[in-house]
Amino acid sequence: MYVxxxxxxxxxxxxxxxWAFEYQVPDxxxxxxxxxxxxxxxxxxxYKSRFTELDGTCDQAAVLHAQTSRYRRFLTHGxxxxxxxxxxxxxxxxxFGFSAGSFSNEMPELSAVCGAEGRWLEERVMTAKYHHQRVxxxxxxxxxxxxxxxxxxxAAHHAIKTIIKAQGMVNVTELAADLCLSARQFERNFKAYAGFPAKTYARIVRFQRAAAQxxxxxxxxxxxxxxxxxxxQSHFIHDFKEFSGYHPRRYFSGRPEGIEYRD
Structure with a gap:
């Protein structure tokens, strides 16, 4: 069930x-x-069972899964x-007042990011009986x-919204010029708010559009x-393999891992 x-x-x-995702894993x-x-x-x-990252580094109950340019694999047995x-x-x-760039590709515990408030929030969300209470x-x-x-x-917020709305199909140089920023100013501000350089971010957004198909x-x-x-097609295959670990033909014609929430 995904809602x-x-x-x-x-x-x-x-x-x-x-969102909430519950799944019954066979014994x-x-x-x-x-x-x-x-x-x-x-x-x-x-709030029910935990996942361990396959390199063995993650089994926390509450985390901040920051923006990421790579795929990760997690395992549970229940x-x-x-x-x-x-x-x-x-x-x-x-x-939260943090530079997004300082968290890219990281997944810290919520309590490490928000301190005592994070621990309080974790306890309240984990012990709630219904999803609307969690919301x-x-x-x-x-x-x-x-x-x-x-x-x-x-200006960085405007740039991010523009890239998302255009589904990654933007000219970054033209976007910086439209905002009356030098290339260096644009990239510094953009990375602070999006976590990645604008061209990398546009590639990720474009990939996400493809994966959603x-x-x-x-x-x-x-x-x-x-x-x-x-x-x-070669650029498509390159980006898809980098960002998902799959050749797109396998992703679209097979049954990739953890895809049940899309069904």
């Missing part, structure tokens, strides 16, 4: 959605989830329940963060590559 919940209106510029069978490269960060709470908030990339500096608890916490920081819109198993890869903004 989503909209954020309260004041949080809509920072939170794309709240005695392992379940592997593969997270793909993503330009957005997530606050993730494992039925699980996960709740999370899917954040826009600039939410980390806007709501209320986490929304309340984020609204208090918003009130404390009162973030202002910047899962289910179109009869699709011609060349046609799909052009539709998603790639110049040719």
């Amino acid at each position: 989503t919940f909209p954020p309260p209106a004041p949080l809509a510029p920072y939170v794309r959605m709240f 005695g069978q392992p379940y592997v989830y593969r997270s793909l490269a993503d330009g957005c960060a997530e606050m993730v709470f494992h 039925s699980f329940g996960i709740f999370g908030a899917y954040l826009y990339p600039s939410a980390l500096p806007q709501l 209320e608890i986490l929304s309340g916490f984020l609204l208090r963060q918003l009130e404390k920081r009162k973030p202002a819109e910047t 899962y289910g179109r198993i009869e699709e011609n890869l060349t046609a799909l590559a052009y539709e998603c903004g790639y110049y040719d």
